[in-house]
Each structure stands twice: as C-alpha cells, then as structure tokens.
Amino acid sequence: MFKTNVRKNISKRGISKRGVSIWISWVLLVAFMVSISTFMYYFMSDFTKKSIDDVKDRVIDSKVCDNVGITISICLKKTNDLSFSVKNVNYITVDKIAIDLFDVFDRPQQKSKEFKLVSGNTKTFDLLKDGIIKEVHIVPVVYKDGKTVFCSNKQVIVAPISDC
Numbered sequence: 001m002f003k004t005n006v007r008k009n010i011s012k013r014g015i016s017k018r019g020v021s022i023w024i025s026w027v028l029l030v031a032f033m034v035s036i037s038t039f040m041y042y043f044m045s046d047f048t049k050k051s052i053d054d055v056k057d058r059v060i061d062s063k064v065c066d067n068v069g070i071t072i073s074i075c076l077k078k079t080n081d082l083s084f085s086v087k088n089v090n091y092i093t094v095d096k097i098a099i100d101l102f103d104v105f106d107r108p109q110q111k112s113k114e115f116k117l118v119s120g121n122t123k124t125f126d127l128l129k130d131g132i133i134k135e136v137h138i139v140p141v142v143y144k145d146g147k148t149v150f151c152s153n154k155q156v157i158v159a160p161i162s163d164c
Contacts, residue, residue, distance in 0.1 A: 065151035135159030
C-alpha cells in the first residue's frame with residue numbers, strides 16, 4: 001500500500017505539484033507571521049517609550065503643581081461681563097489660567113487668560129460671557145522647562161456666581 005501511494009505522487013520530473021503547494025503555503029504562512037510579529041514588536045516598543053515619557057511628565061507635573069495655589073473671586077457685572085480677581089497664594093508663578101464656563105445646560109465655553117502672576121500678587125480682569133453661566137472651573141497653568149503644565153488637581157470651581 002505504501003509503495004502505490006508513493007508512485008502516484010512522483011511524476012517524471014520529481015515530486016508532484018500537490019506536495020510543492022503544501023510547502024509553499026507553509027513558507028507563506030511563516031513569512032506572514034514573521035512580518036506581523038515584526039510590526040507588533042516595533043509598535044509595542046514605540047508605544048511603551050511614549051507611555052514611559054508620559055508617566056515621567058506626569059510625575060514632574062505633580063511636583064510642580066503641588067506648589068501652585070490660587071484663590072478666585074468672581075462676580076457678574078451689569079454689562080454681561082464676569083469680573084475675576086485671581087490671587088497667587090503659593091510661591092510658584094502662574095503663567096496662565098484656563099477657564100471653563102458652564103451654562104445652565106452644562107455646555108462648556110472654554111476661554112483662557114494669559115498673564116504672569118507672581119507669588120502674593122492679585123490680577124483682576126473682565127471676561128465676556130455668553131448665556132446664563134451656572135458655574136466656572138478655573139485651572140492654573142505653569143510653563144516649566146518648555147512644557148505647559150495644566151494643574152488640574154488645583155482646579156477651583158465657583159458656583160453660584162453672585163452679582164457685583
């Protein structure tokens with residue numbers, strides 16, 4: 001029985017095409033798996049490097065933000081402006097504040113005000129609002145080593161807003 005099967009698969013030129021196609025399929029399968037593995041290796045190594053850099057930035061950011069502190073007083077003027085008074089109560093200079101105004105439907109209006117607020121100083125300014133503002137979220141921003149650090153753990157929320 002073994003001899004008859006071998007004779008059927010051998011042609012005049014050597015091994016039949018059926019045997020070659022099996023080897024070609026295995027070679028293609030292995031080549032495909034090697035290419036997928038190479039792609040995944042480079043993707044994961046790049047992803048890991050970026051994740052490590054993000055974690056390092058967050059650690060640096062939290063150290064910077066621990067020394068940031070602001071107090072805010074907000075009131076609504078008759079001219080439809082919000083009057084802000086921002087005081088730096090810690091020793092790190094605040095370079096900017098990011099402001100989110102939320103209306104009665106919880107739709108945010110994002111604004112920012114750029115200024116240098118040194119420790120102990122107070123800055124007052126007016127900001128035009130749109131609609132009826134329910135609450136205001138203020139995040140201090142610091143520039144450290146060429147990076148912009150949003151100190152969201154030092155966010156100040158003011159609600160409700162009183163008239164001036």
